[in-house]
Structure formats: C-alpha cells, structure tokens
Amino acid sequence: MSPGPFEGTDPARPAVIVEPSGVVVTYAELEARSNQAAHLFRHRGLRHGARVAILAENRAEYLELAWAAQRAGLYYVGVNTHLTPGEAAYIIRDSGARLVVATDVLGDLAEAALADPALATVGRLMLGEPRPGWESYEDALSSQPRTPVPDESEGDFMLYSSGTTGRPKGIARPLPGGPLGTYPDNAGRWLRELLGFVPGDRYLSPAPLYHAAPLGWSMSVHRSGGTVVVLERFDAELALAVIERRRITHSQWVPTMFVRLLKLPARVRARYDLSSLRQAVHAAAPCPVEVKRAMIGWWGPILFEYYSSTEAIGATAITSEEWLRKPGSVGTPLLGRPYVTDDDGRELPPGEVGTVWFADAAEFAYHGDPGKTAAVRDGRGGASVGDVGHLDEDGYLYLSDRRAHLVISGGVNIYPREIEDVLLGHPAVADVAVVGRPDPEMGERVVAIVQPEDPAAAGPDLGAELTGFARTKLAGFKVPREIRFTAELPRTPTGKMRKHVLTDDPAAS
Template sequence: MHPRHHALSDPQRPALILPERRQSVSYGQLESAANKGAHLLRGLGMARGDVIALLLDNEAAIFEAGWAAQRIGLYQTSISTKLSAADIAYILRDSGARILIASDRLADLAAQALAEAPDVRGYLVDHAQNGFESWRDAIATCPDHPVADESAGTDMLYSSGTTGRPKGVKPPLPEGPLDESTPLETMGARLYGMGPDSLYLSTSPLYHAAPLRWAMTVHRLGGTVIVMERFDAESALAMIERHRITHATWVPTHFVRLLKLPEEVRKRHDHGSLRAVIHAAAPCPVPVKQAMIDWWGPIIHEYYSGTECCGITALSAQEWLAKPGSVGKAVLGEVKIVGDNGALLGPGETGDVYFAGGPAFVYHNDPEKTAAAHDDRGWATLGDIGHVDEDGYLFLTDRRSFMIISGGVNIYPQEIENLLVTHPKVADAAVIGVPDEEMGERVVAIVQPQDAPWDSEALAQQLTRFTREALGGVKTPREFLFRADLPREPTGKLMKRLLVEEFGKSRHLLP
C-alpha cells in the first residue's frame, strides 16, 4: 500500500502524533504536504535517481519531505544530527545531494556543513534565515495534487564503515508502482499484526535506518505513528498508557533503562494495549530479554538485519524461549555460514554470516567495499560471525572487526584514534568498546601521553572537549585511560586484542 490510499479513504485519520510538540498530522495533511513538496522538487529540476538530504530532528518534516522524495523517484538521505559539520559535508558531497532540508535548531551546524558543500541548496523547515530558504514557505504555493510523472523512490542511508568514514548504502530504485509492497511491510503485517488500527511508538532518532523505515512502513499500512522526540524510559511508559500503543520498536539499551526504573514507576503505567514489541540493532543480553518477557509477556519479537538490508532473520518470544540467545531464522534471503576458505559450513560450525538471495545493494562510490561485502557467489555479509543450529536458527557470536555498538549505534574506533593522535599531548591512542549494562558497549580510549608525568584528569577533560568538537558527542569516548605505551607489533600494527583483554575484562560492566 501507500499513504495516499489512506488519505483518500480516511483523510482525517492521524498519520503522525508528536506529543511533546502537541502536534497531529492527518493522512490528508500528509498527502497534501508530500504532493506540494514533490512539485517543488520537480520544479527545482530534481529527477529520478537524484538525492535529497535531510538533517532533521524527530519532527513532521522528516515524513512530509521523505514521502515527497519517495514519490518522484528520489533517494532520501537522512543524516544524523549528532555528526560534526565535516562529516555532514562529506555525506552531502559523497551522496551527490542537491538539496538539504535542516531543522531550524540546526541552522548553524547546517551552515557550517554547506560551507564545505557549496553546490547544495539549503532549506530550513520553518524560517528563512542566514542564507537558508524556508521549506514551508517554498511549498505553500505549490499544487497539492500528484505530479504527472510519479515513480517510487527509496532511501540511501549512511552507515559507519571499515575505513571509519560513513558509507552510503545504495539499493536500486524500485521499478514497480508506488503501492508495491516492501519487505518490511510484508514482515510487519505477517509477523507483528501491523495494520490500520496500529498505534506505533517510535522511540529512536528517525535518521537511523530502522526507526525511519519502520515508521514509514506503518504509514504504508495505515497506522498512526507516535514519535518521541528523545527517549526517556518513564516517558515511554506514559506514552504507551496514554496513547494505547499497540506496537513499538526498541534497542536493547532501551530495555535496560526501562528495567532500571523503580518498581513503583514500572507498575504505575498500564502496558496492556501492547500487542508486539520489536527489538534489533544490537545483541540483547539474555537476562535483559528474559526480564522483559517476564514483565510484558511473550510479545517481545527480535530481528537481525542492517542498513544494507541484504537479508533479515526474525523470531518470536516463544521461539526465543526455546532458543535463548538466537536472532531467529531467515525471513528475507537465506542464511549461509562461510568458513575462512569460503566453504559453506554446517550446523553448529562458526563462521562469517552471509545472506544469499536477498535484496541487492552497493556502497555508493566505493566498489572495493561493495566487493568486500560480497563473495564470488554474490552472497552478502554485514560483517558478523555466528552459527546456525540444526533447526536453522542463527546465533551471533562475534564481530569480524572491532566495531563498537553503543546504544544501538555503530562506532568505528579508527576514526577516533586518527583524531586523538593529532593532539599535541598524545603520542599514541587506541579505542575499544567495553561491556556496559546500559549501552551494551561504551567507548573507551587508551592513550599514551606525549610526555610524563601527566595529569590524568586534566588531560581526559582536554581530550573529551577535543573529540566532541571534531566528531560530535556519539563518537566521544566516555572514558580516557592512560598508560606509558601501547602494544604494537614490529610492523606497527596495534595489538588491540591485548588491550581488550586488559581493560575490557578488568572493567567488565562497571557503571
């Protein structure tokens, strides 16, 4: 389906509710704004296959502009609001974006990025200022009927890669009509019972792949999306009760924060309206998931995939109780476990996790990364290691690299290390992820100071400010540790495994 069908059949039905902004957008209003945006984009010369970038908070414009782009064959590139201006500019240039729409709150950040990407035309959502046009003013006089040459678009989202630079995950544009079903639409309806009566709570930033795609999937199915501006555990419980939420998506960190609420707070809010609770993005500790099932009942579903969406596995709470720790069986593509020599491995044997027969993708402007993610049979991998059991259930055991997953966000250490060694007081640096009860992993930097003696507290504060200014808050280490030297091989290769053993184990699950 497509949101237009619901706008025609029931235009007053809420498509979107933003409780903190006291705002509701009906399907009729969403359709009107999307059509107006489509006319504006066409008038600006945007053609099928072009890219529009969105630097937006969790607000209505991300759907209004997104649905405008995706009905005229454009790629929608949503950019994290936590990135530095340099990273944003890199994505704008690399993606080939011609237009950037930014939240008014982010005007200064957007201006800094556009200074490094001068060919991109900039809009702020509401108010024209500092050289930006107003998106709402620009579409106000545009027609609200469909453009003559509609075609389906999709997203091209950026995911951290093995070089430390974000990489654009670019699927082929859909060739079918606007209302052709997507894999998530089929999955949401079949596995989770999503439909026109769904009241879906979106708990995460909408610039991430899963939150954005699931919210737009709910629009395809005719449900109502209730958006949290930022996650707060008690506020989420209150929204579930107030809006009679039926479906919601989460990451394991959310579960941890919910479970850490005082018992009286957890009992204060009614969650009986929930039908399906879905989590992904990072491995969920078995005790955490068991506690959530004990609390909310056997409605906790899990799936495993990635921005690339080259395959998906999924399982229900009942299946997980029988196979604790599993991330499910394939529902899109076919799971293949591959050994170091490329041979297909059998049940119980650990190797690289590949998907065969899933949707195609490439890494934009990076044929080497694309090739590295595929084998000679065309199977694609997300870079994880695991095994399948005799019943075909997948278990993840490790990651191929030292990628850190903190709060459901992928963080690549090399980029942080490369920055830290440029600081005049740093001789060498390594960045690792250590276990954290709340975030899954937290980012820790182990630094060799340039000179001894050093004031650890003062240097840690300096490096925190230095990293935050350059890379943004998400990539800034939560802790800086110091030692006189770092273990390197004669070739210069950092033996990070030794650091993980030394600091990861000794600091296991510290608050």
C-alpha cells in the same frame, strides 16, 4: 483519500503524532503537504534518481519530506544530527545531494557543513526561521499544488551506515521506479502478516528517523493505515507514559532502550498501563540474554526480534516463545538463506562459528565504491556485512560479534559481545565496551571500558569487583585484563557502539 500511498485510509485519521509536543498530522494533511513538497523538489530541478538530504530532528515534517521524495522517485538521504560539521558535509557531498532541507534547530550544524566549498551550489531550504543564505521551506511550499506530481514513481531512502567501524558508507538500493503502491515493502508485510498490524493500530517509534528501521517501519505503518507516534527524543519514562496515553499497539526498540527501561525504579515501571501493547519489535544491535529475559518477564511474550542491515541483504526473526527455547538466537530466515563460512570460504556445519552470509541476497551498492560493493559478495551469490556467528541444528542463527571487533589473544578468538553481556549484568555497570589492545606477549589483551551507574564509584575497587564478577561467569582467558572507566561511551542513538572511536584513541591504548 485520493489515489496514492494512503489510498483507502480515513483522511481524518492521525498519520503522525509527535510526543511530547502533541503535534498531530492527519492523513489528509500528510497527503497534501507531501504532494506540495514533491512539486517543490521538481521545481528545484530534482528528477528521478536525484538526491535530497534531510538534516532534521524527530518532527512531523521529517515524514512529510520522506514521503515527498518517495513519491517523486528520489533518493532521500537522512543525515545524523549528532555528526560534526565535517562528517555531515562528507555525507552531503558523497551522496551527491543537490538540495538540503534543514531545521533552524540544527542551523549551526547545517551552516557549518555547507561552508564546505564543494557544496557551494547545493540548494538550501530551512524549516522554521531561515538563516541568511537559506530559503524558507514553508514559504517555498505554500505556492505548490496539493495534488500529485504528474510523473509520480517510487523512490527510496539512501542512508549511511553508522560508522561503527570507520567512515560511513552510503547504501543505495536500485530505485523501485514503479507507480505508487508498488514499493517492495518487506517491513509492511512483516507488520501485517507476522505482527497482526491492522488499519487504526498505533506504532511507537522512539529512535531517530534518520536511521533505516525507524524511518522504513514508520513509512510501512503509513502504507498499512496506522498511526506513527514519534518521540522527539528517547526518554524511558516518557516512552511508558506515551504507550499508556496513546494506547500504543506496536513499538520498536533497541537493546540500550530496554536497559534504560529496566533501570527505572520498580514503582515507576508499575505506574503505567501497558496493556494495549501487542508487539514490541527490537533490532539494530545484539540484545544481552538477561536483558531480554527480563523484558519478557515484564511485558510478556510480545517481543519480536529481527536481524537485518541497512543493506537489506537478508533477514531473520524470532518470536518470544521461540527465543525462550533458543535464548540468544536471532531466529530463522525471513529473507535469503543464512550460511556460515570459515576464513577460506568453506561452508561450516552447525555449531561452528564463522562469517555469516545470506544466499539470494538483494542487490545494493555502496555509493561510489564498487570495490567495497564487490568485496561483500562471494562466488555463491551471497553477501555479508561482516557479522560472525553460527547456525544450530535446527537452522536458528546466533550472532557472536562483528569480525572487525574480534580480539585475538594468544592465538585464541575472543568475541567481545559475550564479555559485554556478562558485565552489563552487574548492577554497577550502565554500559560497557570490550576492545583489544596491543600486548607484547599475547598480541592483544582484553580491555573493558565501563560507564558506571555512579560516576563516583569508578576506581580500583570497582574494577576489582567487576573482574571478580567476570571470573564467575567466563573462562579465564576471556576475563578482561584491564578495566577502564569513562563518563560516557560513544553509542549511536540506535544503540550501536562506535568502537572505532575507542580503538582509534591513542590515549586509550
């Protein structure tokens, strides 16, 4: 392998395998094609620090494009494929992307987004059969050299928050800028030092690559000489089959995937050989205690949980063995030092709930919004993304919820996550979101919006059953005053609930 991000890796080793299509890309092919795409970006005028937007489903070319931008010193902007045209246009416009690479599968969304007059001058390349007004990515790539661009330097992703509490924010970290191989790869270090990842290991990525953890960790696997196995879309039984077929050693999940895996019939779960799996990483959203306990009971003590954010201001982590002693915790520090404050900024002692901050936080900015960037910093040099929680006497961090989700009823703080975890333990509940609704007497009342396992079961009888179930496990003031039913709740593909969609719906108030 020639010098570059994959130096020392067997060129014939699979770098990317896509399931269930079975597409395989070797390291030699990834090296050559990412070099060609880097030259193509330069040919289109993208110099260090420029932005390129990627609008693509999970496929091998996604990582090819990311590596091309990484080695050309660019910011690459992953666009959520589930957005409306207006939302996609906002991200492309707000990021300042000068080029969009989209797939023909997403051609309708791409065309509608770029119909925005403000994006008239943005370059357009399409994977697959190009639409009118779009150039063929393959044709444009074919004439480019397969060697590195002369001015290679490390770029970075610039991703947008999932918009769980409002309009997405572009998160831009300072570009590393150094030569290839100098990227500050924390995920890769954790993979190798904490999770025992070695060259030749195989990592399963079942979530969309336009999110930070799937994209960042997949690239860290490449820096570590492993194979990334990407699911085109998450399917619980397919994931188990792929672990067996591809002898997966490491994987990364979100809690809603665990829920779906656990809801598979026992005979299906027992059908697959998962013995190759040494580590199952999970993050992105809080995991209900009983769900995690069930997963450890099934897979063994191989779950590794970390808590961080796209902003990368800090991180904690916890092994299965630690978690069994400290159920519900997200661990001790990996990056930065967590501390907890009250609403007046006073640091709180162990056991008291407040806003979670990280001292020695890494630098980042919300693109185009210096006011919002400044608002997440405090006078101690710490930063917070608005999560609420507490530390225990041993320094383990526990999360309660996001401050934006807090319900204040009769002057009492109620954390929806606690109620959601309880209701999710009922066998009739597929998913649940707890929100606050205006109440003339209490200020807010607790409302549970439930997605039932069986849609036909929705109704007053199930509502009464769930209320009674909650009363056996929660203090009276936390029990939902109202149960509503919905066919589907608005989660992102990484499992985060888009509560503002529920809160902003006037019909739901």
